[in-house]
Amino acid sequence: MLSQLRDLDLQLLRLFVTVVECGGFSAAQGELGIGQSTISTQMAKLETRLGFRLCERGKAGFRLTPNGEQVLAATRRLFAAIDTFKDEARGVADKLLGELRIGLSEGLATEVLERVAEAIGRFRGRNQAVQIELLTAMPAELERRLLQDQLHLAIGYFSGNQAALECRPLFRERQVLHCAQGHPLFEGGEPSLQDLQRADRVHHPYRLVQTREPLQSASSSAQTEQVDGALAFILSGRHIGYLPEHIAAPWLARGRLRALQAEALGFEVQFHLARHRGQHPGDAQQALSEDLLAAFAT
Structure with missing residues (x-):
């Protein structure tokens, strides 16, 4: 038997x-x-x-x-x-499986989100059955979540002080100093550097870690890491501050904002695709990373 x-x-x-x-x-x-x-x-x-x-x-x-x-x-x-x-x-064996948690910096430009969407479309065209979670957060929060293995990947600008993060460049975003209607610097000629240094400026604690903002005024009674918060302070007419060009554009078109010494005091922020070096990337994570890099390379 x-x-x-x-x-x-x-x-x-x-x-x-x-x-x-x-x-x-x-x-x-x-x-x-x-x-x-x-x-x-x-x-x-x-x-x-x-x-x-x-x-x-x-x-x-x-x-x-x-x-x-x-x-x-x-x-x-x-x-x-x-x-x-x-x-x-x-x-x-040929199928990508599992879960992916992806962090995005808040306030990204429309064209950037279109590239992210393109990458997701490419990834969904693969042989896969992967659950993807997207969340938006401030850069410092994205960095914290990466270091604590709460995210697999993140797109943002990072301090550069964390050797534990592997960062690959994706795109650059230009930041320009602005004031709003009602602010003393809104009318008249181009203000001097001294005028700008005396103005009450929105303070970005995370960005100052990188010391990238050309205007390093000590005069500040407003603090925020969020783009929306900076915009609100500036629109109050009581503060000047840096904004991404794509965030400021509709307000400039309506005459509510004015760029201040855009050429001299504007600067660019490099955005990266980041992951934790100590976290072994699975096949799905590697595939999505490839698709994101390819989408931003075009």
Whole structure:
């Protein structure tokens, strides 16, 4: 009685199916590449393993016993299931699985979001079944979440002080100093550097870690890391501050904002695709990273 299926049993069952499909031992010799006596010996082994005869062979010709008919049908189902398993296993091996948590810096330009969307579209075109979570946060928060392995990837501008982060450049964003309608510097000619240094400026604590803002005025009673917060302070008419060009553009068009020494005091911020160096990237993370880099390279 066959109580456990072994590799040898599968080999014997395949021989049995071939013999049946060829119509007998003699006819199966060419297909199997072995002699009739060897085929007979192998069939006897299989029948011993099963505990019953599978076929009658002799002068009357080759024919299956009732048990043989049942084993033939069961064997064909078995091999079909094995083929299905191999196909599915092969598909799983080629399929990207799991979850991805991606952080985006708040206040990104429309064209940047379009590139991110393009990358997601490319990724979804792959053989994948990945759950993706997107969240927006301030740069310092994105950096913290990366370091605590709460994010797989993040797009933002980072302090550059964390050796634990691997950063790959994606795009640059220009920042320009602005004031709003109602501010003393809104009207008249271009203000001097001294005028700007005396003005109450919106303070960005995270950006100052990088010391990238050309105007380093000490006069500040307003503090925020968020673009929306900076815009609100500036629109109050009581503060000057830096804004990304794409954020300021609609307000400039409406006459509510004025750029201050844009050429001299404007600067660019490099945005990166970042990940934690200590976190081993899975196949899905690597694939999405490739798609993001490709989207921003075009």
